[in-house]
Amino acid sequence: MKAMVASSYGGPEVFQLRHVPISHPEKDEVLVKVHVASLTTADTMMRVGKPYIGRLFTGIRKPKHPIPGTGFSGVVVAVGENVTRFVEGDEVFGETTLGFSTHAEYVLLPENGVIQHKPENLPHEEAASYGDGVLTAYNFLIEIANLTPGQRVLINGAAGAVGSAGLQIAKHFGAHVTAVASAHNHGKLTQLGADACIDYQTQDFTESNQLFDVVFDAVGKSSYAKCKSILTPNGIYLSTVLKASILWDSFITALTQSTKRAAFAATGLRKDHELNEMLSEVIKIQQKGALHLPIDRQYPLEKLAEAHGYLSTGKKKGNVILRVES
């Protein structure tokens, strides 16, 4: 099969198109023909191997799994003899997390991995990206912040994959949402449900005179220290980006039992069964018509290096995908 392979950490030039053997499913495994794979900001961090702490999971000197990519949507083409949840021909989608390997024509997963039947009305293009922005936003807003109806939420980086999913999930749960993004994205964000928009290029949202129950910094550009004054007395600041400051603030606010809290989480490190349960919950939201993933750009498998160049700009809108089956 065709696969993109990276045998070292580095720039986009580390990717090479190779022909590699297709692995056949063991007793409890499912072989999926990948139609579309996700392309995420985290993929660029895995490619360079930074922050270095991530190498504890991805390989110290070089990538443990040379084929990159974690999100996928495709069709089951073979199953192991003990598999009961899936049969050949099922359309499926999910996430391989630390198993990577979706930037290839075929990927193997354990039956009890993060894999679900794809709803008919969910296109492969959107399904492939659910494991990134949607699961992350659900993890932060629902699992960590326990968002409730009527709460006021501010989302920084609302035009990205995490932010645009967070906006829709927060609206689905009955929150009032203020979206922070460049002005040219405000129209789209209003269509997705934003009640108010702030242009971070002309206004510092941390100096707002309004209070928020949740400040969800989906791009990690601010800090708890700066946002504390715009949190309600029991408000929470969430950041998706690992920095010493968010770890310290999470630790201190928990230790001192402060009513205002800070939190970070690495969604992809949650257990497979937990991610699978969250995926079931977000499918319910999608089935109610409340979740639409904006697709910014798509690239063919062979253009992975070019795609990484675009991801590295930090300016993508919503989701970028890799079209594996032409």
Ligand SMILES: NC(=O)c1ccc[n+]([C@@H]2O[C@H](COP(=O)([O-])OP(=O)(O)OC[C@H]3O[C@@H](n4cnc5c(N)ncnc54)[C@H](OP(=O)(O)O)[C@@H]3O)[C@@H](O)[C@H]2O)c1
């Ligand atoms: N912790 C976790 O579990 C987890 C999981 C997945 C992803 N992540 C992380 O989450 C982050 C966001 O990923 P993403 O894919 O949603 O987005 P992204 O591609 O990293 O960022 C895209 C958006 O960021 C906005 N942006 C750039 N500079 C900004 C600023 N100074 N203030 C506000 N917005 C700004 C841009 O919006 P405009 O066009 O409006 O300027 C753009 O639409 C990444 O760092 C990723 O690694 C964490």
